[in-house]
Amino acid sequence: MGKVKEDSNENKTELSLVRVKGTWKCKLGKSDSVSAAKIYESITEKGTSWTVVSPIVFTYKVTETQDLLDPSNNTLLLGHITDPQQLEDNKKSNKQIKRFLVVDQDVYKIYGPKLTKYLEANNVLYKILALPTTEENKSMKMVLKILEEVDNFSLDRRTEPIIAIGGGVCLDIVGLAASLYRRRTPYIRVPTTLLSYIDASIGAKTGVNFANCKNKLGAYIPPAASFLDLSFIQTVPRRHISNGLAEMLKMALMKHRGLFELLETHGRMLLDTKFQVDNGVYGRNCLQAASQSTRIAIVTMLEELVPNLWEDDLNRLVDFGHLISPALEMKVLPSLLHGEAVNIDMSYMVYVSKESGLLTEGEKQRIISCMVGLELPVWHEACTMELIQKSLNDRLKHSGGLVRMPLPIGLGEADICNDTSCEILDRAYAKWCDELSVSSDSNSDS
Numbered sequence: 001m002g003k004v005k006e007d008s009n010e011n012k013t014e015l016s017l018v019r020v021k022g023t024w025k026c027k028l029g030k031s032d033s034v035s036a037a038k039i040y041e042s043i044t045e046k047g048t049s050w051t052v053v054s055p056i057v058f059t060y061k062v063t064e065t066q067d068l069l070d071p072s073n074n075t076l077l078l079g080h081i082t083d084p085q086q087l088e089d090n091k092k093s094n095k096q097i098k099r100f101l102v103v104d105q106d107v108y109k110i111y112g113p114k115l116t117k118y119l120e121a122n123n124v125l126y127k128i129l130a131l132p133t134t135e136e137n138k139s140m141k142m143v144l145k146i147l148e149e150v151d152n153f154s155l156d157r158r159t160e161p162i163i164a165i166g167g168g169v170c171l172d173i174v175g176l177a178a179s180l181y182r183r184r185t186p187y188i189r190v191p192t193t194l195l196s197y198i199d200a201s202i203g204a205k206t207g208v209n210f211a212n213c214k215n216k217l218g219a220y221i222p223p224a225a226s227f228l229d230l231s232f233i234q235t236v237p238r239r240h241i242s243n244g245l246a247e248m249l250k251m252a253l254m255k256h257r258g259l260f261e262l263l264e265t266h267g268r269m270l271l272d273t274k275f276q277v278d279n280g281v282y283g284r285n286c287l288q289a290a291s292q293s294t295r296i297a298i299v300t301m302l303e304e305l306v307p308n309l310w311e312d313d314l315n316r317l318v319d320f321g322h323l324i325s326p327a328l329e330m331k332v333l334p335s336l337l338h339g340e341a342v343n344i345d346m347s348y349m350v351y352v353s354k355e356s357g358l359l360t361e362g363e364k365q366r367i368i369s370c371m372v373g374l375e376l377p378v379w380h381e382a383c384t385m386e387l388i389q390k391s392l393n394d395r396l397k398h399s400g401g402l403v404r405m406p407l408p409i410g411l412g413e414a415d416i417c418n419d420t421s422c423e424i425l426d427r428a429y430a431k432w433c434d435e436l437s438v439s440s441d442s443n444s445d446s
Helices: 084-092 105-121 140-153 168-183 194-200 230-235 238-255 257-273 285-308 325-332 338-355 361-373 385-398 422-443
Strands: 011-020 023-028 034-044 047-053 061-064 098-104 125-131 162-166 187-191 205-210 213-220 225-228 405-410 413-417
Touching (some): 061 285, 098 140, 098 168, 105 230, 140 168, 162 168, 168 194, 168 205, 168 213, 187 194, 238 285, 238 338, 238 405, 257 285, 325 338, 338 361, 338 405, 338 422, 361 405, 385 422
Parallel strands (some): 061 225, 098 162, 162 187, 187 225
Antiparallel strands (some): 011 023, 034 047, 205 213
16 A cells, blocks of 8 residues: 555644533633543534544452352442442442343253352342353354343443453353443453463453354453452363363463462362362472462463453454464363363473473473473364464464464463464474374363
């Protein structure tokens, strides 16, 4: 494209938006009560055009809590309110609280009675919709089902947030439904798996699968709040604990050596105790390791997500493990969990780093050993060179013509690489298969 020729006769004026008696007015110059939004009016011989600059600010809370479903704990009902006066008014109000809740079907089987008791003890007018929120069902069909039920329940979209309780799939689906209803209805996330606790619950992304592609439809609308209660993790199967540890390991490898060493040393303990207080062989060491590891994972994730909620910057360290895994996960669905597919991707990329001279052999071995210790798969027969090449080519199409490959350059440090040669990719793949395929075959649950 050539340069756009500026019209020498253009008359460009910056207009501020000022609040006057309950409305906004365009005014010249500065004012005390001025919006951060701007309108730039350009007048030429051809006509007038207006360029709108409208900053959008989202405020949302990520809150660690305990005993979320204890009737005396009002966090689930009022914890999303950030204005002190509004919170006080709500507590004093005689108006009955109304809530629509979407709960993963398996979670409801465990916590349904406790949740119902909580709502009734707090005199809440409620509707609970229990759904099979699995990766196979992550579709617009389920979003529309939720929206039909929400519409029948007749929510006040400003003051009655939809509550999602479940794993990452549940949180993603409900988030998309809420963002569509009346153009944007507030929603609350309550993660019940380790993966969603440190990943899906704290960002802005919502979405469903479409055209056999993972999360191809979605929106960037963060929740009003996310409430994190580690006690939910105690009912999660061991494999799903391991699944969540993959995303924690991702952040460790990209940003935090201390978190890597913590997982390397205490990963088996966290698996055995499911991040809960242990009165047996591990004692209180488990509580400290669980609290420290989850907080580091959350803080490092927020550091990456918050300045880039809309992913305007395509150089994203949190994409580590997510270049090949979406295609792999969809190809073998439902045999691999999300974190397992991510770890297989990370495992291969560790070999790419080693062949690129970014990691030593010792560092590579430590990382792979840590993965194995966390009971994560490090190789899969469906992750072929053809799938890898196709995934990286698709990446080029959707990332501004650059592959933007996050790679570890040590333990807890990373860089974005755009010039990894086909020779390095092939050599890494050959060594990856040669060193890991035999042990993975013998230990595979797939």
